[in-house]
Amino acid sequence: MKHALRTALVILGPLVVSAANAESPRFITTLAVKPPIELSMYADEPVMRRALHRAHEELPAFLETADTPPSHLVDFSVRVLLIWGQHKEFIWVSNFRQTGERSFAGYVDDDVHITTGFKRGDPFTFVRTDIADWMYTDTKKDRVYGAYSECALMTLAPADVAAKIRKDYKLDCEF
Numbered sequence: 001m002k003h004a005l006r007t008a009l010v011i012l013g014p015l016v017v018s019a020a021n022a023e024s025p026r027f028i029t030t031l032a033v034k035p036p037i038e039l040s041m042y043a044d045e046p047v048m049r050r051a052l053h054r055a056h057e058e059l060p061a062f063l064e065t066a067d068t069p070p071s072h073l074v075d076f077s078v079r080v081l082l083i084w085g086q087h088k089e090f091i092w093v094s095n096f097r098q099t100g101e102r103s104f105a106g107y108v109d110d111d112v113h114i115t116t117g118f119k120r121g122d123p124f125t126f127v128r129t130d131i132a133d134w135m136y137t138d139t140k141k142d143r144v145y146g147a148y149s150e151c152a153l154m155t156l157a158p159a160d161v162a163a164k165i166r167k168d169y170k171l172d173c174e175f
Contacts, residue, residue: 025081025088027132027149028113033161039153043090043132047155051148054175055133062134062146067098072140077109079133079149080126087114090132090149093124102128143170151175 024042031037041048066076077094089112096106108122118124135146151173154162166173 025090027090029153039156041153048152050175051152052132055148074137076136078131080130084114084116089114
């Protein structure tokens with residue numbers, strides 16, 4: 001189910017909707033609708049700050065669950081900060097594991113929009129403080145947990161499209 005959500009949110013498209021502050025790192029996602037809609041929001045936007053606050057509050061429980069998940073919880077991913085020179089972007093990293101007290105390694109599971117040496121599938125290391133958001137799928141409930149930054153981005157999408165995505169993935173977008 002997570003891959004379906006990721007497909008719904010990550011296919012590149014021509015329509016760009018953006019909130020603006022060039023100093024703050026960006027969150028970017030693309031909705032797989034016709035025509036595709038790319039949504040972009042900076043981390044310092046009020047709705048994104050609220051989403052990140054909720055993700056941060058729930059991060060310890062998420063990491064504990066991700067460390068030894070029951071078999072019906074799958075597709076664990078974290079959204080982490082990628083800094084490349086002056087450019088900053090948050091990207092999804094999947095198949096991650098803790099490698100030290102506060103360090104992690106995983107694989108880029110996103111399209112990187114800033115010019116870097118990274119592409120989907122590349123190994124990626126990060127520290128806990130780089131984690132901005134997280135998500136996983138509960139196959140028993142057919143529901144995605146977390147993905148609060150995606151919820152914030154959907155405030156930029158047409159209301160009917162956002163409502164369908166929230167309903168299809170049973171996202172909890174209250175923050």
